[in-house]
Amino acid sequence: MRVLVVGGAGYIGSHTVYELIKDQQEVIILDNLSSGYMELVHPEAKFYHGDIRNKSDIENVFKQEKIDVVMHFAAKIIVPESVKEPLEYYYNNVEGVRILLEVMNDFGCKKIVFSSTAAVYGEASGICKEDMPTKPINPYGETKLATEKMIQWVANAYGFHYVIFRYFNVAGADKSLKIGLMKDQLTHLIPVAIQGILGIRDHLTIYGNDYPTKDGTCIRDYIHVSDLAYAHVLGAHYLLNGGSSEIMNLGSNSGFTVLEVAQAVNEIAPLKYVIGDRRDGDPAELIASNEKARQILNWVPKYTLKDIVLSDYQYRKKISKK
Numbered sequence: 001m002r003v004l005v006v007g008g009a010g011y012i013g014s015h016t017v018y019e020l021i022k023d024q025q026e027v028i029i030l031d032n033l034s035s036g037y038m039e040l041v042h043p044e045a046k047f048y049h050g051d052i053r054n055k056s057d058i059e060n061v062f063k064q065e066k067i068d069v070v071m072h073f074a075a076k077i078i079v080p081e082s083v084k085e086p087l088e089y090y091y092n093n094v095e096g097v098r099i100l101l102e103v104m105n106d107f108g109c110k111k112i113v114f115s116s117t118a119a120v121y122g123e124a125s126g127i128c129k130e131d132m133p134t135k136p137i138n139p140y141g142e143t144k145l146a147t148e149k150m151i152q153w154v155a156n157a158y159g160f161h162y163v164i165f166r167y168f169n170v171a172g173a174d175k176s177l178k179i180g181l182m183k184d185q186l187t188h189l190i191p192v193a194i195q196g197i198l199g200i201r202d203h204l205t206i207y208g209n210d211y212p213t214k215d216g217t218c219i220r221d222y223i224h225v226s227d228l229a230y231a232h233v234l235g236a237h238y239l240l241n242g243g244s245s246e247i248m249n250l251g252s253n254s255g256f257t258v259l260e261v262a263q264a265v266n267e268i269a270p271l272k273y274v275i276g277d278r279r280d281g282d283p284a285e286l287i288a289s290n291e292k293a294r295q296i297l298n299w300v301p302k303y304t305l306k307d308i309v310l311s312d313y314q315y316r317k318k319i320s321k322k
Contacts, residue, residue: 001240002026002066004109006052006100007073008045009036012115012170014179015229016071017042023233028065030058031074040179052096058103069111069236070104072097075144079119082140093143094150101154110160111239112151113232118168118249118288120145125283130166130247130292137281148247161245163235168221168251168288170228172308173315180315181225189261190222190309194316197269204271206258208278217258219285221251224303224311234297243296251288252301264309 003020007013008029013036020027021044029041032051041047046065050057052074061067075093076082082089097114104110118124119141120134136142151162171190173180186192195201209216231250256264265271293299303311 001236002028002068003236004028004030004061004065004067004070005045005073006030006070007036007075009033009038009041009047010073011181012225012228013071013073014040014042015174015225016073016232017045018174018176018179019226019229019233021045025233028061028067030061037182040182052100053092055099055103058100062103062107062109067107067109069113069239070100070109071113071115071232071236072100073115075115077117077140079138079140082138082143086139089139089143094146097147098150101151101160105154105158105160110158111236112160112162113235113239114147114151114162114164116144116148116164116166117141118166118286120148120166123281123283124286126285127287127289128249129289130249152245155245161239161243163239163243163245164247165231165235166247166249166288167228168223168249168286170223170225172224172226172303172311174226175311177311177315177318180312180319182319189220189258190265190312191316193262193265193271194309194313196271196273197265197313198316198320200320202272204262204273205276206262206273207276207282209259209275210278211284213257213284215257215259218282219255219257219287221255221287222261222305222308223250223252223301224308227301227303231293231297231299234299238297246292246296248293248296249288249290250293251290253288253290255285255287256305261305261309264305265313268310268313
């Protein structure tokens with residue numbers, strides 16, 4: 001299997017490349033390095049510097065490489081930025097994929113594994129299933145949903161087959177610690193909490209402790225990035241073995257409170273945290289049902305919350321010394 005990983009120098013893309021190579025597949029990466037890093041590129045992968053918004057960059061890859069399946073990780077993903085720069089988000093996240101699909105069709109490559117997001121569900125609460133209404137509340141979620149629909153229409157018109165994965169909260173690092181989340185400006189709970197025990201932040205703020213949950217803090221779904229990445233390997237095999245097009249959630253199917261995450265981090269080193277006010281729009285509970293991925297791909301997350309937290313800590317500690 002020869003796989004083109006678009007955005008393969010980014011956080012999730014690079015972990016997927018590592019899982020593909022562990023699976024003994026041939027990997028070609030296309031990345032413009034706007035948010036990716038060459039140090040995350042696996043040495044056994046073939047790298048092309050290019051932008052999916054530039055048709056000739058994609059054509060250059062397809063002219064030189066025989067591609068069996070494409071994986072897309074090249075989206076802009078920062079929600080507040082998407083509100084300030086919606087045109088840029090539509091240009092990259094929708095138009096970029098339109099051009100990619102056009103070139104794939106021209107070269108007869110009609111299988112794609114697409115990374116989407118739980119943001120397509122909007123202000124959902126409880127356990128999210130794939131047949132729930134999609135009601136994005138920001139341009140980021142809107143562009144992902146628009147792209148999902150475009151892929152579906154293209155599949156209908158040109159005979160493509162796809163697997164669309166909707167992610168929830170992703171964290172952790174590859175067990176080799178060669179790759180991980182390199183960003184400094186972090187917003188997700190686990191890496192932010194880890195920064196708290198590394199002295200990069202003074203404390204962790206927990207937004208609200210009066211929710212109707214077991215300890216009063218919000219419940220969220222967390223998944224190790226390597227579990228997420230491996231699901232893409234299974235998705236590619238599924239398509240190449242004749243699988244039908246599907247949309248699937250990727251999550252733990254359970255969830256943890258914010259305080260439980262803080263306590264898991266505190267087991268590594270003392271974590272100072274303070275209780276702040278609730279944030280507008282935060283539901284008490286948001287969990288992914290992963291039953292569909294279990295049934296179709298036989299995908300089961302193998303890493304625990306402790307594994308996620310420890311790997312992020314080890315990687316963040318490693319890069320903080322550079």
